[in-house]
């Protein structure tokens with residue numbers, strides 16, 4: 001079994017009605033025999049949504065994706081934000097091809113990792129020293145271990161609903177149910193999955209986001225035990241909840257006052273919302289920050305970076321950090337090209353402008369049809385939350401939104417040629433490859449989709 005496609009189909013974009021993806025369906029049946037759940041990551045379910053089977057993507061070009069059946073979409077999932085240059089960017093391809101001819105892995109030091117670290121130090125305010133890893137979760141582990149090694153403390157404060165990867169260390173209270181979540185001001189620490197040891201969960205203190213009084217009370221109780229406070233500065237995993245004015249500054253001050261390291265999880269925001277990420281945009285410099293997604297332009301690479309005094313413990317091998325594939329020249333070459341492109345002001349303004357117009361389109365269209373919703377985020381990453389009339393401050397506020405309505409909206413979009421994350425808790429991403437034609441297709445799809453759910 002293969003795919004229908006070897007060349008681009010010329011039919012209109014979108015998933016036709018009826019049994020419109022028989023090859024994807026057949027691939028999924030085959031996958032369920034050999035892959036657990038038929039998928040390679042629990043998050044893949046979010047690309048499937050309410051559909052009976054996932055769409056198997058065959059190829060991507062620029063801002064467009066084609067599935068195994070030849071259906072074409074304008075892509076706003078963009079590998080969860082990992083493709084800021086779009087699919088098959090020509091410059092990225094050239095950088096990778098040049099690298100492949102020289103060798104992809106040596107397991108030794110290589111010159112590309114040095115150039116890439118220099119580029120990160122130029123772009124990111126907090127980055128005095130850098131270490132590379134391969135996935136966001138891995139880099140999070142490195143940053144947390146560095147914070148514990150530096151402070152000699154064990155506990156980490158994390159915000160309810162924020163996501164910092166699948167590994168045990170912070171897989172706590174990502175999506176607690178109302179029954180398990182505990183009091184609003186002092187939430188319970190809930191394991192995100194079976195198999196996470198109680199001892200790990202007990203080391204994670206949970207706090208509501210955007211609530212300075214709650215934070216101060218929790219720090220009064222737990223401050224001396226805390227190695228780090230970690231946050232998604234814009235909560236990509238809660239539909240782009242924005243920090244309320246001055247909150248990040250206050251968070252910075254509180255951490256400094258209590259001798260706690262502040263870690264920004266910039267895995268989504270990094271190199272996307274500004275060349276220097278959220279810390280540049282909001283003017284708040286954390287002690288450590290973690291990067292992946294946009295960094296690699298689609299290749300598996302991540303990094304954590306920060307203050308010399310903290311990162312030097314790793315440099316001296318007092319805090320151990322390893323990894324066979326870390327800083328491998330293939331991924332580093334892809335990342336170097338990507339960052340050089342994202343350092344250009346026109347890349348950021350392009351993403352901001354395109355997304356900003358889509359945000360306005362959703363807002364205006366929903367208003368005209370009397371569909372209650374809010375649209376939040378920035379042009380480069382944003383989400384619509386149906387059923388709310390003011391922006392939620394935190395995870396619990398977000399849970400009051402109407403996710404069923406989002407699912408119907410997303411399904412209608414898919415039929416009109418727009419591919420976005422099926423989870424209304426996640427967000428839309430765009431790229432420098434999105435064009436004015438894409439804008440026209442997307443505005444048309446949004447208009448149809450809003451009518452479908454009105």
Ligand SMILES: Cc1ncc(COP(=O)(O)O)c(C=O)c1O
Pocket residue numbers: 080135136137138140163164165166232236237265267268292
């Ligand atoms: C904010 C944030 N942190 C950490 C991670 C984990 O990264 P990875 O899936 O590469 O392990 C993600 C993944 O979506 C994320 O969105």
